[in-house]
Amino acid sequence: MLRDPWSAYAGPGEFPPSSCRGAIRDRSLPAEDLGHRRTRGAVGVPRDQRPGVGTGETRRLRAVIRVALLGYGFIGRVHLAHLRRLRGVQVVAVVESDPEKLRTLVRGNIPAGEEEASVEGLSCLADVADVLGRPDVDVVDICLPTHLHKDVALRALEAGHHVICEKPLALSLADVDEILARAERSGRRLLVAHCIRFWPEYEFLQSLVQSGQFGRPRSAIFRRVSPFPTWGGSDGWFSDPQKSGGALLDLHIHDVDIAQLLFGRPRAVFARASWNSKGASTCVFAQHIHEGGPLVFLEGSWEHAAFEMSFHVAFEEAEVRYNSQARPALRVIRRGRVEPEFPEIPGEDGYARELRYFVECLESGREPSRVSLPSIRSAMEIAFAELESARTGNVVFLAE
Template sequence: MIRVGIVGLGYMGRMHYRCWNGLLGAKVTAVCEANPKVLAAAGEPTKGNVGGAADHIDLDSLKVFSDLDALLAAREVDALSITLPTFLHADTTIKALEAGVHVLCEKPMALSVADCDRMVAAADRSGKTLQIGHCIRFWPEYEAARELIRGGTFGRPIAASFRRYSAMPSWSPDSWFADEQRSGGQPLDLHIHDTDYVHHLFGMPASVSSVADVPQSYIATQYRYPGGPAVVAESTWRMAGSFAFEMSFVIVLEGATILYDNNASPAFRVLASDGTSPDLRIPVSDGYAREVEHFSRIISGEPLQPVITPTDARETIRLVLAEKQSAREGRPVTL
């Protein structure tokens, strides 16, 4: 039985709590939360832009800590889900790895490439698993699209566009999302989902060219791949509060078009040029549950190829920071 601790009991902490509790062979045994108001609200419904987070957490069944050092010293856990604000990811992850604990750290990995490098080095020294929670790599429809492309049945990719639209996050107790020094801003928090998927799907581009508003609450990027495909991604936190969250894509292949829109029915479609319909079986799940399951299987000793490595996540940070630089300076940035 894997004993799991969750560090940070906000919206994403509750999401990880739900995912871990859905697994056989794992049990959440401890939580660490420094904010007493967050702990007091553990029995109440939570807010977020995607459903699935636990509406109720029974703290009486868990060991509750307000200090990470105390949690690690108690040796109550084999693995941690770190679901803290981004600026705390690096130091918290390194401390946990050095204590001999496996770590699933929420995305983004960190605010800087230098902090990512410290995390990679700590994982290498410790011999423990570090996985960064890029859930879109595990999202069933995004995973299916990648498999269709890699399978080659419909030829090579010609073009791809990705969209991610949301109102400004309002569920954090101290509005840390709005503080770029703590969150990295919209590009590192929201846009990075599609940036990482572009990286996962097509590799690192030769360069990026981005446009954004002044606080970068909106950003659109062209990723240049010599010889193709043509790839763009757009995201924003500027939607009206009543707007339903959207994540969507259109991928054009030589012999088919793949479409996904989380608000559409059906959400996922493959339109083949010859009129045929591929036999698709999309799992009824989400990327959060699937990334937690993948992590649990790896730390249990299953010989799996990691879907994402710490170095992959580090490169995605480098890519998003290049996008931010491009938008800020009004010029393409070479990777």
């Protein structure tokens, strides 16, 4: 299992791992037992009387984790498709404010299983308030437009639910801090859905950096380019920087996060961007400056004709290239050898793996440390530094 190098990070203002105080209901227990134990433990049960996740009886018996999905747009459908396949998970409600979305298929920029997600047989509601605080909801999965994340995440944690929240977690560092502090105080688990941390080819790259198999990384380029996400409305919430954070926070954040995971926090960043008429970034080129470390360049864009995510990393003894549009997508070229190798990486995509990981953490009572909260904050801080650099034209230094 790959280790998140940030999982032990405890710098100033960071949040130490919370103790495992949440709980999931065990379906195999008799009803009166459930009523007595109120195992999710959030509503009306004092915090110090709540049982832990996966402890004692719930660990021995098969637990069912009951999830309410909020937002049935592109990524909500992807989550639903995977959640419905996960053993030990029951989707108890889908909340979607636009009834048209329940009838039509929203396609995003990559085929990701969204066509397999059906709400057939599920309880469909229109208002988030209809699920928050419900005792039969263990986990709230937030797939709403980004400007709604903060309010809903805070309310969900306060109501005692574990939370999965799509990236980016929020649109300012102050809001990120407020959510992380609430998660810590509530004792509930929070997973920010940075799916690329779970994407097999990026995991492969991380294993090469960590093992040093090909020596040290000398340079890296990360690209994530896409057409503008019109599924949110051609002039909809994605185009509004106050709602989406622009391409920089919405799309490019994945690569900012992966770059820091692989190479650590940069000393400084420099970025250039283009903007739409509302001031949302639509394309960003950034450099992460590491003293004595690899040269790192990143491109994120909503200005392309087709989606592509890729990386190209030169190690001392080999180079590794991945391009989601190429077949084969992944290749390794060892220095001095002409023929590339094509490592085969079987398995599910990062969406399935991140959701499975969170469910396993809840079942076992483990902290979801592969997406530690300090590392999420750090990625957001780097992204905001890039934004400042793109706006001012200056190199922006990050606090140690």
